[in-house]
Amino acid sequence: MLSKKYSLGFFPTPLERLENLSKKYPDYNLFIKRDDNSGLASGGNKVRKLQYFIYDALEKGCDTIITAGAQQSNHCRQTAAACAKSGLECHLLLGGKEPQDYNGNLLLSHLLGANIHFTKNNRKGEDIESTKRELEAKGKKVYVVPYGGSNLLGASGFVDAVKELKEQLNEMNLEIDYIFFASSSGGTQAGLKLGVDLFGLDTKLMPISIDKVGSGGKSLDEVVLELLCDGKQSLGIVKDYTIEDAKLIRGYDNSGYGVVTNDERRAIRTLAKTEGILLDPVYSGRAFYGMLDHLENKKLRNNSNILFWHTGGLPANFYYSKELR
């Protein structure tokens, strides 16, 4: 499963102790994994997945990439950057109507040279196949990166990431009891789970659900379980995965995808003011809100070591400027 990849980012990403925040919550030791510093047009978790997709696309002789997401999709912005760097033509299918002003990730995707198609109510790749046919009719050799980059190949990026983390933890002589992160299309979560089992880390994953709507008629737990079952075959993991292994932590996604409330704003400001680190309002800010709730309401073992996996998303702050003030 861990096939070859095209180098796109800065790895390993830093692993740091959150000194000031740990003082604020003295029952816990808090750490952060800085995938927001993974390079490539403001970084983020999707760079890890795209290294595999771009390699595969070039191997297959493709000249064009299609992927899909919301207008403020970090995944689409990072795909546009990956295409720019590897010389591929990029087509992004973004939900909603074309706005008058381009802002945040949408503006960056445009600057990175992507061809942008606005797909109204379809923000999860429903129009990928028809667009692919249109581009093929024009002679393009098209490679599809699925919604969120979440198939098994994309998840490989996060199997790798656990190996990277394990090496850092060994060097620091540290064990991590809980890892919090934002889970939305499932590839990050599935890859981390497969990696934790493959490399034998004794850590509990805490995937915070960002978007309560599933995709392709399935719940996200089902999507993750499918990836786990496929992944264990190729990685040789001897384990019977059940839906329990794929469960997301819900309740922080009640306002709906991309709806920014006081909870996300407070979470962003807390990390910004204590550590000088910026989250995003849709994904990492919401996941951090979930983690703060666990710390404040003592839902975790005392004295445990807790890692927040920062998955990036900075540009979306500029789109949500009104909600964040």
Ligand SMILES: Cc1ncc(COP(=O)(O)O)c(C=O)c1O
């Ligand atoms: C900043 C950020 N964090 C987390 C995620 C979730 O990753 P996944 O889609 O693999 O669940 C995304 C997905 O777009 C993202 O942009």
